[in-house]
Amino acid sequence: MDDESSSRVSKEPVWSSWSSWSTCSQSCGGGTRTRSRHCPVSGACRGSSSDSPDDCNTQECPVWSSWNSWSMCSQSCGGGTRTRIRSCPVSGACRGSSSDSSDCNTQQCPVWSSWSSWSTCSQSCGGGTRTRIRSCPVSDACRGSSSDSPDDCNTQECPITWPMGTYGLLKPITGCPNQWAATGLLHQDTNNYVGGGHYNSRSSPHHVSGPYSKNNMVLPFCIKRVDIADSDDRSWPAGQYCIFRKGGSCPAGMTGGSVLWDDEDDENKNRNRGVLPDGIYSINTRIQFCCQTSGHTSNPIYLPTDKNFFLFKYTYKCQQVHGMRATSEYFFWDTENTGNDDEATGHHPYEGVVYDGIRLEFCYYEPI
Template identity: 30%
Template sequence: MKNRGVLVTLCFTFCPSVIAAFVEWPFGTYTLVKPKSGCPSGWQEGWRSQDSEDGRNRNSLSFGHHFYGSFGRNLKFYYCTRNPNMFSGRRYWPSGNYCILKHGASCPKGKKGKTFFFKCVLFFVREDGSYKTKVQLPTRNPFFLLRFTSPCQVVQGMYVREESVKFDDEDRNNKNSVSGKYPMGASNGRNQRLLYCYYSPLG
C-alpha cells in the first residue's frame, strides 16, 4: 500500500511537465526570433539586417542576451519560421497577452489578432487573456515572444526572462511609424526599444 501511495504522489508531481513536453506548436505559418539554442526541428531559418545610425551609434541589447545574430553598429537578427507543410493538431495560439511575428498575407489563427508595421515588419497580437494564466506551448527548446501591454506571458513549464533591444535608427529623414496595436517599446519616435520574453525549460 505504501508503494501505491508513492506512485500516486510521483504522478501528480511529474505528470503536468510530461504532458507539457508533448504540446505542439499551433497550426499555421509564423515566425519567432531565433535564440542562440537554435530553431525548432524542421523549421525554416532566415535573417534580417538593419542598417542603423552611422554616427555615435547607440544600439544596445540586454546583458547576457540570448539572441542569435551579429550585433554592433548594424544589427542582424535570425528568425525561425514554421514550415507550412508541418502537421499540427492544434489550430489556435492560446489566449493571453503577447506578440509574435506574422508571416505571409494573413494572421495565424486567433479571433482577436491585430497587425501593424514596424520598419516593414508585421506582428500578430494576442490580447484576450491574462499574462498570469499559464499557457501551454512546447517546452522542448527555448524561444522568444514579445511583450504586449503586460509583463511577460507565463508559460507552463518554462522559466521567463525579459530581454530588450534598442535600435538607434537614422537621425535624419527618419520615417519610423506605428499604427493600431503593437508590441511594447515600439513608438513613432526616432529610436525604438522592443521588449522580448525569453523562455527556457524549467529544470
C-alpha cells in the same frame, strides 16, 4: 302450591333480551342476519340461544359495467401481462373484482445482433470515448439498449505541439524549434551619426542568435511556414504576446500590426537572406506582427517545452508559460536622425517607437 314448589319455580334461570341483529351477510341480492341471547346459567334456560335467521338486503344488486379494452402488454415478447377493468355504479356493492389480467406476447423475443466494432475515439489523446451499437431484427422488440456504454480511449497525455498556422519567432542561441526547417537573417544598417550620443543597444544577458554592433543590427528568424493539420492542432492560447506574421494573415484569434524602421539613409547597406517574416525589406524595414491580446500574462499558456524560444511582449510583462522560466530582454535600434519616419501601427510588440529610435521587448523561455 306449597312454599317448597314456589321456591323451586322462582329460581329457574331466565334468558337475557335478544341482542341487536348482526350485519347482513350480503349488501344486496338477499342475505341473512342473526341475533342471540344468553343464559346466566349455562344450559339451564329452556329454548335456543340463537334466533331464526332473518332475511335482509333483498333488493337487487348493482351490475358491473362491461370490461374495458385490454391494456398494452407489459412486454413486446417473451411473455407479459395485460389488464382490464370494470366499474360498479355503487361503490363496493358489486360482487367480484373490478380488475382482470391475462398473459400476452408469449412468443420468443428477437435476439440482438453482435456488437459492432468500436467507433473512432473522440480524441486522439488526453482522454476520449468510443461507442458501439447493435441491431434488432424487429424494431423495438429486443430487450435492452441498442448502444453500449461509452468506453474510455486514448487516455495518454496529449503532446504539446506548436499552434497551427504559419508564423515566425526570433531565433535564440539554442536554435529553432524542432522540425522548423526555415530560417532567415535580416541585417539592418542603422544610424551612423554619433553626434546625438545614441547607439544600438540590447539587454544583458541576451540570448538572440547573431551579431550586433553600435551601427548595425542583425535579426535572426525561425519561420514555421508549413501548416500541416493533424489531430493535435490547436490555436494560439489566450494571453498577451506577439509573434512575426508569415503567410499573409495572422493565425486564428490573433490581430495584426507592424513596425517601420527608418534605417540609415546614407549609403544604406540593408541586406537579408533566407526566409523572412511578412514585411517590406528595402532601404527601410517594415515587419508585420501578430499579437494575442485576449487573455492575461499571469495565466500560464501551454507551448512546447523541449527547446528554448522567444515571444515578444505585448505589454510590459512577460507572458507566463507552463514549465518555462521567462527572462525579459530587449533591442534598441538607433534609427535615422534626419526626417525620421519610424512608425508602429495596429497591434505590435511592446514598446514600439520611442525617442530617437525603436525599442522592442521580448521574453526568453527556458525549462524550469
